[in-house]
Ligand SMILES: Nc1nc(=O)c2c([nH]1)NC[C@@H]1CN(c3ccc(C(=O)N[C@@H](CCC(=O)O)C(=O)O)cc3)CN21
C-alpha cells in the first residue's frame with residue numbers, strides 16, 4: 001500500500017501535476033462513480049475521474065451518449081462526499097458542452113460547486129471556443145482526443161484513431177490548440193503509441209494515456225476494467241489485475257450456501273434478549289379479542 005493511514009494525504013493540485021511531468025513522475029488516474037470506489041482508489045491514485053463511462057459500466061447503456069448532467073451530478077456528489085485527496089475531475093457528458101458557452105459554463109460550474117476540481121471534455125478544434133469560455137471562468141479543463149467515445153457514431157464504432165497522415169497530424173494540431181486554449185492536461189485515447197509519444201514530447205502539459213502507449217505522462221483505466229468487474233469484450237488496452245467478478249460471485253455464493261444450510265447467521269451475528277425478558281416472551285400467546 002502506498003499510504004500511511006495515520007496522516008491524511010496531501011491533496012493533488014493542478015500545479016503539482018505540471019511539476020510531475022517536468023520531473024518525469026507518472027500520473028495514475030482511474031474512475032469512480034460512487035463512494036465505495038472512491039475510498040478504495042483514493043489512497044492509491046493521483047486523479048479520480050467521475051467518467052461518463054458510468055453509462056455503460058454501471059447504468060446498463062450501450063455507450064456514453066445517454067448520460068446526462070443530472071446523472072453525472074448524482075455520481076459526482078457521491079464521490080465528492082468522500083473528500084478525496086486525489087484531484088477530482090468530472091467528465092462533461094454528451095451535449096453538455098456543445099450548445100453554447102453559457103450552457104457549458106453552467107454545467108461545468110455546477111460540477112465545481114459539487115466538489116469537482118476540474119472538468120474533462122472530448123474533442124479538438126471544434127471545442128476550443130468552449131474550452132476558452134471555461135478557462136475564462138477559472139474552470140480547469142482536461143482535454144480528451146483520439147478515440148473519443150461520444151463520437152462513436154461518427155467513428156463507426158470504438159476504433160483506433162490517428163492512423164492516417166491526415167488524422168495523425170490533425171490530432172497533433174488539436175493537442176497543441178487545446179494546450180494553447182488553456183487545458184491543464186490531455187487524455188489521449190486509442191491512438192498509436194508513437195503519436196502519443198510525439199504529443200507528450202512537444203506539449204508542455206501532461207498527457208494521460210488510455211490505449212496510447214507507454215510514453216504518456218500518465219495512464220488511466222476504468223476502475224471496473226482494472227478489477228475485472230466488467231463483463232464481455234474488453235478493449236485491447238485493458239490489463240485486468242483481479243478477477244473481481246468471479247471473486248465477488250464466489251464470496252456471494254458461499255454466503256448463499258450458508259443461508260441454505262442454516263449456517264448463517266451464527267450466534268456471533270445475533271442479538272439476544274436480556275435474561276429477565278426470556279420468560280415473558282416464551283409465554284406470550286395471542287389474545288382472542290376481536291375488538292381493536
Ligand atoms: N468499461 C469501459 N472501459 C472503457 O475504457 C471505456 C468504457 N467502458 N466506456 C466508454 C469508453 C468506450 N471505450 C472503448 C470501448 C471499446 C474499445 C474497443 O473495443 N477498441 C478496439 C479497437 C480496435 C481497433 O480499432 O483496432 C479494441 O479491440 O481494442 C475501445 C474503447 C473506452 N471507454
Ligand SMILES: CC(C)C(=O)C(=O)O
Pocket residue numbers: 031049050051052053054091187189210220221222
Ligand atoms: C476512460 C476515461 C478517459 C473516460 O473518459 C471515462 O471513463 O468516461
Ligand SMILES: [Mg+2]
Pocket residue numbers: 051052053064091149
Ligand atoms: Mg468519458
